[in-house]
Amino acid sequence: MQTNLASWARDTNEGKDADEILRRCVHCGFCLATCPTYQILGDERDSPRGRIYLMKQVLEGVEPTQATQEHLDRCLTCRNCETTCPSGVEYGALVDIGRKLVDEKVPRPWSQRVTRTLLRHTLNSPLFGPAMKLGRLVRPVLPEILKNKIPQSRAVGVLPANGARHPRQVLMLAGCVQPAMMPTIDAATIRVLDALGIGTQVVPGAGCCGAINFHLDAQEAALEQMRINIDAWLPMLDSGQVEAIIMNASGCGAMVKEYAHHLRHDPAYVAKALRLVDKVRDIAEIVAPHVAELKTLMISTPAPVAFHPPCTLQHWQGLRGVSERMLHDLGFTLQAFAESHLCCGSAGTYSVTQPELSKNLRNRKLEAIQAASPSCIVSSNIGCITHLQSGTATPVRHWVELVDEALGSSVGNSLS
Numbered sequence: 021m022q023t024n025l026a027s028w029a030r031d032t033n034e035g036k037d038a039d040e041i042l043r044r045c046v047h048c049g050f051c052l053a054t055c056p057t058y059q060i061l062g063d064e065r066d067s068p069r070g071r072i073y074l075m076k077q078v079l080e081g082v083e084p085t086q087a088t089q090e091h092l093d094r095c096l097t098c099r100n101c102e103t104t105c106p107s108g109v110e111y112g113a114l115v116d117i118g119r120k121l122v123d124e125k126v127p128r129p130w131s132q133r134v135t136r137t138l139l140r141h142t143l144n145s146p147l148f149g150p151a152m153k154l155g156r157l158v159r160p161v162l163p164e165i166l167k168n169k170i171p172q173s174r175a176v177g178v179l180p181a182n183g184a185r186h187p188r189q190v191l192m193l194a195g196c197v198q199p200a201m202m203p204t205i206d207a208a209t210i211r212v213l214d215a216l217g218i219g220t221q222v223v224p225g226a227g228c229c230g231a232i233n234f235h236l237d238a239q240e241a242a243l244e245q246m247r248i249n250i251d252a253w254l255p256m257l258d259s260g261q262v263e264a265i266i267m268n269a270s271g272c273g274a275m276v277k278e279y280a281h282h283l284r285h286d287p288a289y290v291a292k293a294l295r296l297v298d299k300v301r302d303i304a305e306i307v308a309p310h311v312a313e314l315k316t317l318m319i320s321t322p323a324p325v326a327f328h329p330p331c332t333l334q335h336w337q338g339l340r341g342v343s344e345r346m347l348h349d350l351g352f353t354l355q356a357f358a359e360s361h362l363c364c365g366s367a368g369t370y371s372v373t374q375p376e377l378s379k380n381l382r383n384r385k386l387e388a389i390q391a392a393s394p395s396c397i398v399s400s401n402i403g404c405i406t407h408l409q410s411g412t413a414t415p416v417r418h419w420v421e422l423v424d425e426a427l428g429s430s431v432g433n434s435l436s
């Protein structure tokens with residue numbers, strides 16, 4: 021598509037990046053068929069092509085309005101459109117720029133500002149863990165909307181005491197909400213890797229991947245979190261103390277794999293970010309090459325499950341089919357269901373900022389999954405897991421927890 025950027029945008033880094041992306045779009049409209057918000061709302065301005073056009077207008081000098089902001093806000097950033105697009109339009113990178121420019125020009129109503137600020141500070145706070153513990157105590161008397169945000173607790177089990185003995189070592193992201201909301205996921209990850217002869221370390225000083233700030237109008241704060249994490253992780257990767265940094269929440273993995281993109285205009289960090297990104301792996305990427313060894317350690321056959329592939333795994337990280345193949349090879353029967361490419365409506369804090377759309381997508385997803393009558397739904401992102409669980413009595417777990425259970429939580433029962 022032809023563009024004619026406004027003079028204020030033409031010579032900026034963001035303007036140049038956006039212009040390059042915009043020019044690739046040929047307006048074919050293929051992406052409309054896989055966009056969840058267009059499927060629900062049927063408004064072109066809530067489709068990828070429509071949003072691209074709105075952002076082009078802003079970059080060409082048309083003043084954005086609250087309606088422009090709302091159409092961009094309704095986007096889940098699921099990137100299903102990127103998977104569908106035949107022209108390689110990097111919609112995700114474009115909407116990051118578009119949202120920032122629109123938010124600079126259109127002040128949000130105070131209620132939205134308060135919600136977004138509270139979300140950023142609460143989810144990034146060290147008090148989130150104690151608050152979650154308190155929430156569990158009073159969960160039975162909480163209103164449904166709050167109850168849904170607090171997963172029921174499960175026993176974490178015993179962790180291997182001597183993971184440091186393994187010659188292979190990896191780093192694990194400390195994360196922000198996952199350890200408090202569902203500590204069983206990290207515990208299961210540590211045990212499964214231990215069974216494979218891989219020790220897991222968490223580096224002090226690193227924290228949230230930056231996704232929460234980045235998607236709630238605080239991109240500069242997110243960039244600072246990325247720099248802090250790089251400084252904490254990179255010395256261990258560069259020195260060979262650890263071979264990789266593993267992600268068991270695909271939302272965080274997607275963000276960390278894009279650190280070099282986000283820091284592309286920071287000469288002090290772009291090279292460091294590139295070295296880091298090269299070593300980031302989803303947990304399935306680490307486990308998949310060792311399926312045969314792992315299978316020899318499993319003491320039970322897992323029950324049939326439905327696997328929900330998060331958008332951040334299939335559309336952001338391009339790992340379509342990797343977890344599915346690994347689970348199949350481990351002996352899981354995966355129950356197929358319709359529309360597995362569509363977002364479940366979780367999308368970070370979307371369930372709070374766009375509750376109706378989010379619930380609509382969740383129910384649509386659960387309806388599709390439940391047609392297969394699984395006894396358990398598995399996924400690989402804490403956001404999707406808690407969001408889906410809020411709408412069903414069928415257990416929703418991380419697949420690594422089921423693998424851990426099939427190993428009999430076999431601490432010490434490892435290959436090395």
Ligand code: SF4
Binds near residue numbers: 044048068104107
């Ligand atoms: S599929 Fe790609 S090229 Fe076609 S309209 Fe959508 S973004 Fe543009």
Ligand code: SF4
Binds near residue numbers: 054071094098101102
């Ligand atoms: S990222 Fe998802 S919701 Fe947003 S335009 Fe693309 S397909 Fe639609």
